[in-house]
Amino acid sequence: MKKTLEDIDVNGKKVLLRVDYNVPLDEDLEITDDKRIEATFPTIEYLFKKKAAIILMSHLGRPKGKVVPEMSLKPVFARLSEFFGKRIKFIGGDCVSSESKKMAKNLKPGEILLLENLRFHPEEEGKNFAGERDNAAKDMFAKELASMGEIFVQDAFGVVHRAHASTTGIVKFVKDAAVGFLCEKELKFLGKAIEKPMRPFLAIIGGAKVSDKINVIENLLGKVDTIIIGGAMAYTFLKSFGLSIGTSLIEDSKLDLAAELFKKAKEMKIDFLLPQDHVVTDKIDFVNKNVPSDAQIDTTIDEAIPEGFTGVDIGQRSIEKFSKVIKSSKTIIWNGPLGVFEIDEFSKGTVQIARLVAEATDDGAISVIGGGDSVSAVTKAGVDDKISHISTGGGASLEFLEGKELPGLAALPDKI
Numbered sequence: 375m376k377k378t379l380e381d382i383d384v385n386g387k388k389v390l391l392r393v394d395y396n397v398p399l400d401e402d403l404e405i406t407d408d409k410r411i412e413a414t415f416p417t418i419e420y421l422f423k424k425k426a427a428i429i430l431m432s433h434l435g436r437p438k439g440k441v442v443p444e445m446s447l448k449p450v451f452a453r454l455s456e457f458f459g460k461r462i463k464f465i466g467g468d469c470v471s472s473e474s475k476k477m478a479k480n481l482k483p484g485e486i487l488l489l490e491n492l493r494f495h496p497e498e499e500g501k502n503f504a505g506e507r508d509n510a511a512k513d514m515f516a517k518e519l520a521s522m523g524e525i526f527v528q529d530a531f532g533v534v535h536r537a538h539a540s541t542t543g544i545v546k547f548v549k550d551a552a553v554g555f556l557c558e559k560e561l562k563f564l565g566k567a568i569e570k571p572m573r574p575f576l577a578i579i580g581g582a583k584v585s586d587k588i589n590v591i592e593n594l595l596g597k598v599d600t601i602i603i604g605g606a607m608a609y610t611f612l613k614s615f616g617l618s619i620g621t622s623l624i625e626d627s628k629l630d631l632a633a634e635l636f637k638k639a640k641e642m643k644i645d646f647l648l649p650q651d652h653v654v655t656d657k658i659d660f661v662n663k664n665v666p667s668d669a670q671i672d673t674t675i676d677e678a679i680p681e682g683f684t685g686v687d688i689g690q691r692s693i694e695k696f697s698k699v700i701k702s703s704k705t706i707i708w709n710g711p712l713g714v715f716e717i718d719e720f721s722k723g724t725v726q727i728a729r730l731v732a733e734a735t736d737d738g739a740i741s742v743i744g745g746g747d748s749v750s751a752v753t754k755a756g757v758d759d760k761i762s763h764i765s766t767g768g769g770a771s772l773e774f775l776e777g778k779e780l781p782g783l784a785a786l787p788d789k790i
């Protein structure tokens with residue numbers, strides 16, 4: 375167990391708080407969803423109560439070590455100012471400039487300083503200005519960040535799977551460190567779901583590629599009672615049984631692996647469920663997520679997909695079959711949509727499953743949704759507030775489900 379905010383002395387201290395303010399922006403650089411900002415408020419409020427001064431550190435986008443004005447944290451500062459008024463300050467430009475350091479030095483208890491995008495510095499991601507891997511440069515940058523405060527608090531779950539200056543590097547240069555409330559919540563839900571699940575334990579895995587989620591499936595095989603596979607991933611499994619899958623998206627190089635995973639699940643007596651029918655179309659533009667108006671859309675009668683058709687969603691019979699399993703589950707983890715949910719016509723399966731997971735949660739199940747597209751799907755279904763926990767870190771939650779060690783957490787001190 376890692377030290378949490380309540381295990382460390384932050385009274386009157388200068389706290390370096392790593393947050394994930396990598397928020398979506400529109401063309402006018404307006405924030406379109408500020409959930410990630412609000413998610414950090416419990417930690418900020420707690421630090422205020424403890425009369426700490428807070429130095430906020432975040433990245434935004436992928437500027438790749440260069441100053442990209444469109445990726446400035448200025449819009450985040452504007453949004454934070456709406457909540458914290460004059461207590462919050464922002465210094466643009468270089469996050470470790472002498473001016474930044476001066477502002478950090480003069481910061482009073484109950485004030486916040488937001489530093490500019492950490493990834494304007496290549497050292498944040500372990501590179502030097504020539505773009506080469508350079509751990510010494512990363513450490514130097516981490517040391518400079520650390521010099522602005524005394525204590526480090528990690529509340530950016532979305533980056534703990536990365537060994538960056540502001541995740542692993544900084545820890546060795548501060549007096550003490552801990553996870554913040556948001557990170558603690560992520561670990562509590564994800565950890566409990568995996569290690570001490572209420573049973574029956576169901577995993578729903580969808581998305582585009584088997585190859586992205588093999589490790590998750592393998593790790594979960596030893597833990598769950600049932601796995602539902604949906605999305606394009608399902609077609610690789612179906613083809614490995616010799617079924618026709620038309621022009622559906624598949625990974626031919628993963629056919630043996632899919633067959634092996636299925637066999638392993640059977641040996642372990644795990645229910646490994648695949649769609650029994652599919653919504654198919656003869657025309658689809660995957661790049662622009664668009665279906666032409668003259669496309670023929672149908673539902674298959676069974677698992678097989680006819681020549682010339684592409685599978686794009688699970689069909690009604692599959693929804694009904696999955697519905698029974700979802701209703702009787704007590705722990706549900708879900709990662710990846712069950713169809714091309716970005717296109718309304720093909721979002722029904724994913725949306726229905728989202729509603730069923732929400733209903734099961736109402737009836738007492740614990741539901742955990744891991745990052746990215748699955749989160750958009752539950753939002754689209756309008757049930758995001760009914761899920762027990764929606765992870766703020768896509769990649770990090772996936773690696774957690776794979777059973778991997780997350781370097782940004784491993785670097786933090788353990789509870790005594």
Ligand code: AMP
Nearest residue numbers: 581582605606685686710712713714747
């Ligand atoms: P992932 O990032 O692996 O969770 O994959 C999410 C993507 O999988 C979304 O963009 C979906 O449109 C896509 N996807 C889901 N089902 C299908 C399908 N049947 N065919 C093609 N893409 C799909």
